[in-house]
Amino acid sequence: DARVTQTPRHKVTEMGQEVTMRCQPILGHNTVFWYRQTMMQGLELLAYFRNRAPLDDSGMPKDRFSAEMPDATLATLKIQPSEPRDSAVYFCASGTRTDTQYFGPGTRLTVL
Amino acid sequence: GIQVEQSPPDLILQEGANSTLRCNFSDSVNNLQWFHQNPWGQLINLFYIPSGTKQNGRLSATTVATERYSLLYISSSQTTDSGVYFCASTGGTSYGKLTFGQGTILTVHP
Numbered sequence: 001d002a003r004v005t006q007t008p009r010h011k012v013t014e015m016g017q018e019v020t021m022r023c024q025p026i027l028g029h030n031t032v033f034w035y036r037q038t039m040m041q042g043l044e045l046l047a048y049f050r051n052r053a054p055l056d057d058s059g060m061p062k063d064r065f066s067a068e069m070p071d072a073t074l075a076t077l078k079i080q081p082s083e084p085r086d087s088a089v090y091f092c093a094s095g096t097r098t099d100t101q102y103f104g105p106g107t108r109l110t111v112l
Numbered sequence: 113g114i115q116v117e118q119s120p121p122d123l124i125l126q127e128g129a130n131s132t133l134r135c136n137f138s139d140s141v142n143n144l145q146w147f148h149q150n151p152w153g154q155l156i157n158l159f160y161i162p163s164g165t166k167q168n169g170r171l172s173a174t175t176v177a178t179e180r181y182s183l184l185y186i187s188s189s190q191t192t193d194s195g196v197y198f199c200a201s202t203g204g205t206s207y208g209k210l211t212f213g214q215g216t217i218l219t220v221h222p
Contacts, residue, residue, distance in 0.1 A: 033209070043198065043212040056209060089153060100145055101210060103155035 002026045004104035006092050012110045018080040021107045023092030024073055032075045033093040033101060034060075034067055043091075049075065082111045114139045114203035118213035125189050125220050133184040133216045135199035143202040144175050145210065146184050150195045158184070158197075189220045 005024045013019055025032045033048040036059075047057035052069040060067065064086075066078045079086055089108050095101040115138035125131055137144070146158040159166050159173040161182065166173055170189075175182040186193055196217050200210040 031208075035210075042214050043200075043210075045209045045211075048209060091155065100157050100160040102157060103147075106153055106155075108153075 004092055004094050004102055006090075006104040006107050008107060009105060010108045010110075012112065013082055014112050015083055016081040017111075018078065019082050019086075019109060019111075021077045021090055021092075021109075023075040023077075023094075023104060025075065025092070025094030026102060027073075029094035029096055029102075030072075031095050031097075031101075032069060033095075034075070034077050035091045035093065035103075037089045037091065037106070038087075046077070046090075079109075082109075084111045087111050114141070114201055114211050116199060116201055116211050116213040118197075118199055118216050120216060121214065122217045123219070125218070127190060127220055127222050129189050129220075130185070130187045131189060131218070133186070133197050133218075135182040135184070135213055137180050137182075137199075137201055137203075139180070140204055141175075141177060141180075141201045142204060143210075144177075144182050145200050146173055146182070147198045147200065148193075148195050149198065149215070155198075186218075189218075191220045191222055194218055194220050 007022045031050045034046040037043045046060045047067040069075045089106045091106045092104045093101040117136045148156045161173045161175045163177045170187045172185045196215040198215045200212040
């Protein structure tokens with residue numbers, strides 16, 4: 001049963017620390033998305049990649065967030081330095097042109 | 113970009129009841145999806161339904177693209193149906209960024 005995996009599942013850190021979240025998309029999916037869920041904003045897109053190339057990162061605070069796909073099996077989302085307002089659940093999703101998006105279990109980030 | 117609105121915001125049911133959730137969108141869509149977020153936070157795909165009607169067990173969905181709405185029907189609800197139901201769309205493109213509605217919080221009591 002193919003599924004998107006994310007690590008870590010939970011992360012508690014202090015303000016100013018670097019946070020790296022990882023995602024392994026479903027094998028064969030060429031598009032990877034990063035979403036963030038908060039009570040105030042709901043689910044919103046941060047960035048997405050197709051065939052490892054960034055297509056849209058307009059939802060991401062550029063000064064502290066960065067997203068990369070070092071290879072087809074790994075996507076990373078990095079926050080440096082982290083702030084309390086970054087506390088949220090971060091979801092990775094993957095898909096293809098003709099299919100729905102499949103979501104990973106999420107990383108619950110708490111920045112103290 | 114496209115706007116997605118869901119109603120009602122909250123719904124409380126007794127086990128066995130039926131319910132209808134609605135999703136309105138502001139523009140034509142080539143991609144409309146329904147998700148269930150369970151109490152553990154997992155987002156589960158329910159339907160990919162840019163138009164027409166689909167059924168999966170006790171759940172079914174209908175999208176009337178020309179009138180810009182989609183409905184999710186839950187029949188004979190069970191406590192395991194509790195959670196948040198989201199609809200989302202990529203708008204006029206068939207592929208890419210999903211814009212989510214604010215969700216309907218469903219609570220099913222035994």
